[in-house]
Amino acid sequence: MANSIIVIGAQWGDEGKGKIIDLLTRQSTAVVRFQGGHNAGHTLVIEGDETILHLIPSGIFNDVDCVIANGVVLHLPTLFDEITLLQKKGVSIDHKLHISTLCPLIFPSHIALDNAKEKTLGSKAIGTTGRGIGPAYEDKVARRAIHLSDMFDAERFLEQLNRLMEFHNFLLVNYYNAKPLDVLAVGDEWLSYADKVKPYVKDTALFLDSINNSNASILFEGAQGTMLDIDHGTYPYVTSSNTVAGAASTGTGLGPRDFKHVLGIIKAYTTRVGSGPFPTETQDESGEHLGRVGVEFGATTGRPRRCGWLDAVAVKKSIINNSISHFCLTKLDVLDGLEKISIAVEYDYNGKIFTSFPSISSDELKRCKPIYREFKGWEQPTSGIRNFRDLPIEAQDYIHAIESILSKKIVLISTGPDRKDNIILEDLFT
Ligand code: GDP
Ligand code: IMO
Ligand code: MG
Numbered sequence: 001m002a003n004s005i006i007v008i009g010a011q012w013g014d015e016g017k018g019k020i021i022d023l024l025t026r027q028s029t030a031v032v033r034f035q036g037g038h039n040a041g042h043t044l045v046i047e048g049d050e051t052i053l054h055l056i057p058s059g060i061f062n063d064v065d066c067v068i069a070n071g072v073v074l075h076l077p078t079l080f081d082e083i084t085l086l087q088k089k090g091v092s093i094d095h096k097l098h099i100s101t102l103c104p105l106i107f108p109s110h111i112a113l114d115n116a117k118e119k120t121l122g123s124k125a126i127g128t129t130g131r132g133i134g135p136a137y138e139d140k141v142a143r144r145a146i147h148l149s150d151m152f153d154a155e156r157f158l159e160q161l162n163r164l165m166e167f168h169n170f171l172l173v174n175y176y177n178a179k180p181l182d183v184l185a186v187g188d189e190w191l192s193y194a195d196k197v198k199p200y201v202k203d204t205a206l207f208l209d210s211i212n213n214s215n216a217s218i219l220f221e222g223a224q225g226t227m228l229d230i231d232h233g234t235y236p237y238v239t240s241s242n243t244v245a246g247a248a249s250t251g252t253g254l255g256p257r258d259f260k261h262v263l264g265i266i267k268a269y270t271t272r273v274g275s276g277p278f279p280t281e282t283q284d285e286s287g288e289h290l291g292r293v294g295v296e297f298g299a300t301t302g303r304p305r306r307c308g309w310l311d312a313v314a315v316k317k318s319i320i321n322n323s324i325s326h327f328c329l330t331k332l333d334v335l336d337g338l339e340k341i342s343i344a345v346e347y348d349y350n351g352k353i354f355t356s357f358p359s360i361s362s363d364e365l366k367r368c369k370p371i372y373r374e375f376k377g378w379e380q381p382t383s384g385i386r387n388f389r390d391l392p393i394e395a396q397d398y399i400h401a402i403e404s405i406l407s408k409k410i411v412l413i414s415t416g417p418d419r420k421d422n423i424i425l426e427d428l429f430t
């Protein structure tokens with residue numbers, strides 16, 4: 001079996017998945033996005049040049065096949081903006097990009113519904129990215145989604161769009177008291193994409209199967225994070241897709257035996273964008289340090305990210321939900337200069353101690369108080385270090401403590417945003 005790896009976020013997203021995917025792509029034949037949509041923001045820094053990708057797999061800067069598989073909800077204007085951006089940077093797309101016939105399409109009315117719903121929720125709003133992700137997945141499950149392949153028969157497509165947007169407009173006007181959208185204008189715009197997108201469209205399950213059969217390695221690029229999973233996350237403050245490793249199977253059409261490793265990405269601390277419970281959130285000086293030094297602003301919406309300590313209770317849940325085999329630790333350098341560093345190892349909920357993530361409502365989770373283990377910080381910078389032995393001893397101790405608490409090996413450590421700033425401890429491809 002090929003050494004295919006699923007890379008997933010083991011926290012609340014923005015763990016640094018994009019950077020790690022770019023790094024690991026060098027040893028792969030293909031990179032695949034299998035869930036989510038342009039709510040994702042994956043950042044790459046290559047020789048000082050930053051690129052944020054929302055839809056196109058983060059391996060595109062390498063000479064590999066990049067696949068957007070059936071589990072992804074597709075916003076065509078964003079796809080073409082991204083293609084233009086990459087072409088301007090001299091990255092070739094043709095012959096490298098493959099998009100599933102089965103991707104459900106996101107239309108402006110999904111975006112309008114997302115925003116209208118958030119407005120109506122008021123203080124209970126989820127804090128979505130406003131990209132129409134929830135309504136698009138709702139339509140998929142309700143069996144009224146329009147697939148990418150439906151665009152190639154213009155007459156049928158316009159009929160489907162008419163029916164779908166009639167329903168969306170009904171909701172917008174009558175339930176949300178919002179403005180309806182012009183179906184004809186949307187139809188014209190989307191049909192203008194049909195010929196442009198066609199060369200990329202195929203049966204990606206078949207394509208990935210042929211790569212598997214040639215014994216080459218495939219990298220599966222998770223978006224969001226486990227704690228935002230529709231089933232396993234902090235519901236209802238979650239996204240609308242399964243973000244766990246299992247989605248790499250349903251989201252591509254490959255079976256569960258086609259995957260070898262699951263690499264969980266964790267930041268050396270925790271962040272969350274949007275509303276919802278966040279037990280280790282800290283608003284004191286250390287929280288301010290993490291946000292400022294970590295430059296914690298959303299890569300998609302620019303919103304400031306909430307910051308807090310590493311939450312081992314939540315990460316242990318991620319190990320179960322994803323069958324994580326190894327970890328990658330990112331943003332270690334952001335802890336440089338902190339006097340003390342904490343890791344939550346248990347929660348106290350009304351005097352009851354939880355060692356594993358409690359199966360309670362989000363409202364109850366908000367009342368959980370983390371119990372911390374404290375570690376000594378370090379003064380010497382770790383930024384850009386590429387050799388474990390060059391790390392300050394306190395940083396080495398901190399890393400070993402995480403491994404011991406999680407009972408898993410950290411095989412990769414990221415010490416800066418640049419693609420070169422890594423400590424590689426084990427090669428998962430060999
Ligand atoms: P993703 O959504 O998981 O791909 O993560 P994002 O790109 O949304 O957020 C991660 C941010 O941290 C980006 O700005 C990265 O450039 C940056 N980053 C990634 N790894 C490191 C690291 O090891 N150190 C520092 N200082 N920044 C990093
Ligand atoms: P990457 O792949 C962090 C969050 C939103 C909101 C919730 C629902 O870059 O890690 P949605 O628009 O999906 O309906 O919003 O999920 N969210 C993310 N948070 N990183 C992401 O992606 C996210 N994608 C969605 O902030 O709380
Ligand atoms: Mg992100």
